[in-house]
Amino acid sequence: MRSTILSRRDLSFMLYEWLDAEALTRRARFEDHNRETFDAALDTAERLATDLFANHNKKADANEPHVVDGKVQIIPEVKTALEAFSLAGLMAAGQDYERGGMQLPVVVEKALAAYFTAANVSTSAYTFLTMSNANTLLKCATPAQIETYVNPMLAGRFFGTMCLSEPQAGSSLSDITTRAVPDGESQYRITGNKMWISAGEHELAENIVHLVLAKIPGEDGKLIPGVKGISLFIVPKYLVNDDGSLGARNDISLAGLNHKMGNRGTTNCLLNFGENGGAIGYLVGEPHHGLANMFHMMNEARIGVGLGAAVLGYTGYLHALEYARNRPQGRHPAQKDAAQPQLPIIQHTDVRRMLLAQKAYVEGGLSLVLYSARLVDEQNTAETPEAREHAGRLLDFLTPITKSWPSQWCVEANSLAIQVHGGYGYTREYNVEQFYRDNRLNAIHEGTHGIHGLDLLGRKVSLQDGALFRAFGAELRKTIRKVRGSVGAPDAVGPGLATISVELLAHADALEQAWQGVEEVTQKLYAVGDLNKTLANASIYLEAVGHVVVAWIWLQQALLAAASLASGDTDFYRGKLQACLYFFQWELPKVGPQLELLASIDTTTLDMQDAWF
């Protein structure tokens, strides 16, 4: 019985054959590790995800958190799962040994997270929010703050949140109006309303550590407009005494729960801070530098969102695959004999199309996320400053794509998983409709699709005078050269694989042409000289570049697969090659019209007037 959560075979391919995670064990931080320790962690994750997370995914969807006597009620399986997660040390999987961590590389940590998220995105959200919160504080909090708040989070005793949005300020964070007024030397009083706070209130942990963005008023009592006035605060649900014991409840009240289409198992709250005089908060880092500090968390969260989108797509794909292999229905078009038994639907070309598209999207999406995670490891531990800087540039360039591409295409995969199931897939008696609902959130939170288009085209592309953009282009061209070098030598791809060589060379040409198109379009857009026109179609730019990036990833994997065909496990590698072929035949060509549209500096949407709607 194959797992329908994730494919361990594929995960191993990504981690070891493609991303060479073992190479990291030659670095000081990871020297105690080897493939066996990584695999042991993956075994644990797979087991816990299967037994304690996947088991209540549907139940949590059908039984949303609700408030009774002021307390949020959550089905008990959630707490059981989270306790087991903490007990296994997973809350600190990537942290230093001295903090009780395992010092696992980020790429392995994300592979562990992949299991939990695919199994139950709602329950695992509590862990990832806590881990992101802890990571943020580790970057900019004082040792005392770390002692008081981070260590209990890494032990799973406290959970964390990120409180950014407000009812009037979602995408536009500069417009937050939550105030933080100094109250003595060491603390502030926080007042304001925070919206969309995941894990904002519950009884799952002893305490909740809210990371809150707020503005410290100037001497005139006014808030500084824009992002520059924003500072970052720790605002705990319960105050913490000097000895670490819990004190009084802070002035934070639950003003309401949001009821979402999916992700129903995660409490999502409207929190009012300071209804009774001001919640006590502690400044983190320098005043007015809150957004920069929070961005560390946001970048991590963005990779997390991409991961969630990819693996929800992935598990949907595996469910569809299992269904397609077992559901008999219909016959081939040329089969006229109705007395013959019906075929498993995987035998129908259109069903194979839908499965192959899903495979291309979800394996492509997960690969993109793990590649980004691998870049974080490079950024943190590569041997030279140049290598670390290069990795950082690639990571920054790719982050909007890593967040957005899976959020678009792996929802499409979930839609196709429903379609493969037919009417059954549309019912809650099966699993795939929930994945579709859960996944639809990902194009919205942690920066909408449109915001990431602006981030990519308006910021990342031009940052450091284009150095990020060029860094990625250099990597892409390296792959193209590698393909041309490798498949020029027939025995590098194994005997009898001439067709595959021809395919890979054609892919390399197509990829080169597409990237040249991106380069030209980018220049043209910046030559316009009117920012509103340059950025008008930034979402399409994001989508086009995203498809080129994933095509590049598929080409890397196909090259590897071709070289590995002779080593056994032929079916697996043939699958990789066919998915790559699908991506280059069916998907990459979609970029052509997008680049043409962008190159024409199309102003159709810019010119549209409100009154014309």
Added chain:
Amino acid sequence: MRSTILSRRDLSFMLYEWLDAEALTRRARFEDHNRETFDAALDTAERLATDLFANHNKKADANEPHVVDGKVQIIPEVKTALEAFSLAGLMAAGQDYERGGMQLPVVVEKALAAYFTAANVSTSAYTFLTMSNANTLLKCATPAQIETYVNPMLAGRFFGTMCLSEPQAGSSLSDITTRAVPDGESQYRITGNKMWISAGEHELAENIVHLVLAKIPGEDGKLIPGVKGISLFIVPKYLVNDDGSLGARNDISLAGLNHKMGNRGTTNCLLNFGENGGAIGYLVGEPHHGLANMFHMMNEARIGVGLGAAVLGYTGYLHALEYARNRPQGRHPAQKDAAQPQLPIIQHTDVRRMLLAQKAYVEGGLSLVLYSARLVDEQNTAETPEAREHAGRLLDFLTPITKSWPSQWCVEANSLAIQVHGGYGYTREYNVEQFYRDNRLNAIHEGTHGIHGLDLLGRKVSLQDGALFRAFGAELRKTIRKVRGSVGAPDAVGPGLATISVELLAHADALEQAWQGVEEVTQKLYAVGDLNKTLANASIYLEAVGHVVVAWIWLQQALLAAASLASGDTDFYRGKLQACLYFFQWELPKVGPQLELLASIDTTTLDMQDAWF
């Protein structure tokens, strides 16, 4: 306050300015009608839909039908709405006067249906199933059967269903195993299990008239394989006495309710026929001709599905538009002053892109459906046999597209409506997430997307030696000629509209090129000589032709709009022109890579092996 159900202005444009519904009033059947009577019916529909259908759309979603003591419980608002619908005579809106009908044209009937479906797809489903059932019986039932079953349905006393699918036979109807064994001279005994029966059991009407597909066993007791063995039966929930009063309950039992992602207000049942000796059924039409008879209902239902998809997209668009006009958030990219107030999000180009895309999809989709409905009127009432035949060919050719295109692109519109709302749109406190869930069904029922690809490419294109395909091509070329003729004369499009003339001429060229592409690809696909290869990528063919068809519709409407600009209501017509421009700049170019893929006789999906997944 504008309606967020539908735009009456746009509906009037479609009906009167574009489809010339008034021309129908010159035909005998509709001679009592005029624009005023049509408008009066639309007024009634808008009022009832607003007051009695939209009012409980969310409530019905949150309170699904459930079984108590063997009876299906449904919130009372549903019955109230349906009684008002029947009382207004709408169940028989298109029927003959002698049956208590209004003899409205089908195109007007569908415009009425548009209101009810947009307001509440689940409640309106009861009406459309009943009306389709009645229409089917009117084509092939005996006068006595019509008297007994149809008249009460048209009065709203009985409701109808269509019982086709079985657990092992959904897309593959030929595999049904429900048996109908003769029981005396006038009746049969039906045994079998029927799946996905919408409105299959409830207390909303006095009786339920099930139209059931079943097979009459041969003398050896065996069922004839394939579709040829299928016959059509009336199987009422309660037997009807000769005087029209209700008799005993028939042998039909509710085996379970399906719980769907959307469309939750419509009961959807697994029905077991004949658990206690056989349900009594009455043959409709000739034995073994059941599928042909049922196809009348299915074709009507397919237009209905396209309508539902289009108007769910439409109402989502109007909700998003209202939200975008009223939600302040962010500033323009070039606006650096954070102290300036936030803009309504409709001022952001990316939000306008999402609204314009929705407008292009939903107005395009609804237009396609109403055009098909208008063809039904032509097929029924055009003055010459040639005109009726021509309309029939167009209708048959377009039906798979009319069903599938809105089911694909108006769900995309619903997704964009969520995206415009941001996090709010993802919650059940707002309306748009329900539309998205409701609409996702439409690519599945009444023939999946893939089935309609096969219907278009495998059947409609080659039917009558290609006459349907040529009939449509001729219509499309007529529009191109009309554009070239009209905009050649500048005053035909009003003064000062040179830019629009250039645009329209460019659209005509693009449309011509796209259709030539379709013609060439069609020939190539049929020249392959291997049906499995010809049909391998039929879904993409369906999507490509669909986009060309909708581009053609947009060009017709833009031509009209250009000619009407000078007549006032400029904003409305500018909107049409801009949506057309959007479609030709952003959408039609997507067809290019699809046609290239098809022309290359791509076998990527055909070659994919089960073991490689």
